Amino acid sequence: MGAATAFLQEDRLKLFAFTVAEKHNEYLWVLRAFDIARANYVVLLHAAEIADTLARHAPEDARLTPTDIAPLLEQLHTWELLERSYDGSRAATLAEYRNRHYVYQFSQAGYKAFRAVEDVLGARLDDASLSRLVLPELLADMHELAEANRQADGDRIYRKLSRLDSTLSEMATRAAHFYLVLGDLVRTTEITPESFLVHKDALLTHMREFSSDLTRYAPKLAEAIAVVESTSISTLIERAAISDERVFLTIDERRADWQARWSGLSHWFVAAEAELSESERLREGTMSAIAAVLSLLRRVTETRRGGVSRESQLRHLAGWFANTATEDSAHALFHAVFGLGRPRHLSMVHPDADIIPASRSWWEASPVEISRTLAETGRAPSPGLPGRVQRNDGGIRRLREQQLAAQRTRSAAARSLASVGVYDRTLNEEETEVLLSLLNAALTARVRVSGRTSGSTGSDSGVKLTLTDSEISTVVRTTRGRLHLDRLQLEVADVTRR
Structure with missing residues (x-):
């Protein structure tokens, strides 16, 4: 996750x-007032109208x-749940107009946040089922979608694709919710088996039919x-993207979105190579859930028949x-039941032996x-x-080859400077790099003596640069630009030939 994405998510959390x-209760009721007005096609609200609602x-x-509501509206505006604007039509006098009466409305992100909270507060967590009745509807919509594409009916294609996407998404969501509730039921059945025994027949029938x-x-x-x-x-x-009514998306964005949706829909029922389709995964999950419920039913039935449950077992153990009779007997019982070993006794010298004997x-x-x-x-x-030394011989060899290649390139550039010179031509990148390193060494060695600077030299890669005073300024042309030398003359010589 990039830093920009992380910041955007953190900013939306507010x-x-x-x-x-x-x-929080007051804020929630103020937002509910906006939701009630929205249902009646009223968007902008004033504090007094919220109070009436x-x-x-x-x-x-x-x-x-209204006096209590005003600061709540300002804070909701600060959290970006509401957008604020001015309403001059409410002013009856000039003073009231200057006060700028504020009206508020839901922001787009604010409404989504409010609906998410309302959905959580109003959800029935035990209301879960598998939607098997949508399967024939999906099949019918598929055939109608093919017919619409043959007839080049873009609007009908868009409607059918939208319905298929929403139906399949709802089916996946309901299945995930159902198995989550089933897992909670399995985990809590030892405490309250009655809730499981009451619904076992309907539960098994529902899963088998699905x-x-x-x-x-x-x-x-x-x-x-x-x-x-x-x-x-x-x-x-292409036809679905053209008929898509999301005007704030470009045609390419709509085309990519529908392509991704169709790929996901196809993957639900068509398996890729060496992979299971989502419908096959769901069917296997359903069969596993049926087996888990039957196993749980068998355990609950045996427990009821024998009159022994986890609660009765713990009560007998406590008794x-x-x-x-003795504490040693209690320790022996504890060790036999829970299988825990005896404590290990250790002996060692304390680091502060002079202080703590x-x-x-x-x-x-x-x-x-x-x-x-x-x-x-x-x-x-x-x-x-000792651990084995891990050597990367291949990496060392490649680095050495790169180092030798760089040295050969630098030596060739240095010889080119010595044989051709630095003036009346344009130096390439390698020659420029060598020249700058020689200049750095030569200029570092120059020393001021009685207001004058003596000549200096610098050597590298078998060549020697001599820097002498000149009556005129010289210019060296390189691939990086022009190098102006104020009353200095450069001379590069090959020292290996002397």
């Missing part, structure tokens, strides 16, 4: 700040005055997808502990760090055998 604020729809303890319908319709849906794709899927996506009990001495080996085995840790 939309939910009202849920943990001190006056709450007086009609809110309980007695949630009704607020698995049967999914097995029956999955091949038909895969064939229908193949029929749709045979009518030119690229043309279908055994209470009736043990070895004869002092561990209960009285300050804590000391011990190694994991000593705690688990009772043996002092040893350094062990």
Whole structure:
């Protein structure tokens, strides 16, 4: 995740700040007033109108005055749930006009945040089911989609694709919710088995019918997808993108979005190579859930028949502990039931042996760090055998080859400077790099003597640069630009030939 994306997500989290604020109930009822007005096609609201709405729809303890509502609106505007604007039409006098009466409305992100909170507050967490009845509807929509593409009906293609996408998304969401609730039921059945026994028959019947319908319709849906794709899927996506009513997206963005949606829809019922389709995964998950429920039913039935449950077992165990004759007997019972070993006794010298003697009990001495080996085995840790040296010979060889190639390139550039010179031509990048390093060495060696500068030299890669005073300024042309030397003359010579 990039830094910009992380900042954007963190910035949007403040939309939910009202849920943990001190006056979260007041904030929630103010936002509900906006939602009630939105249902009546009223967008902009003033504090007085919100107070009237709450007086009609809110309980007695949630009704607020316009004076109480004003700071709540300002804070919701700060959290970017609401947008604020001026309404001069409410002013009856010049003074009121100058006060600029504010009106508020939901921001786009603010409305989504409010709806998310309302959905969580109003959701029935135990209301879960598998939507098997949508499978024949999906099959019918697939055939109609292929027919619409043959007839070049773009609007009908857009409607059918939208319906297929929303239906399949709802089916996946309901399935995930169903198995989540089923997992909670399995985990809590030992405490309250009655809730499981009451619904076991309906639960098993529901899962078996869904698995049967999914097995029956999955091949038909895969064939229908193949029929749709045979009518030119690229043309279908293009027509859907043209009929798409999302005006704030470009045609390319809409085309890419519908292509991604169709790929996901196709993957639901058509398996890729060496992979299972989503419908096959869902069918396997349903069969596993049926097996888990049957196993749970068997355990609950055996427990009921024998009159022994986890609660009764724990009560009997507690009675055994209470009736043990000695403490040693209680320790033996504990070890037999829970299988925990005896504590390991350790002996070692404290790091501060001058202050804390070895004869002092561990209960009285300050804590000391011990190694994991000593705690688990009772043996002092040893350094062990030296680890094997990991050598990357291939990487070392490549780096050495790169180094030699760079040295050869630098030597060739230095010889070119010595043989051709630096004037009356344009130096390439390698020659420029060598020249600058020679200049750096030569200029570092120049020393001021009685207001004059003596000549200096610099050597590198078998060549020697001599820097002398000149009556005129010289210019060296390079690939990086022109190098102006104020009353200096350069001379490069090959020292290896002398």
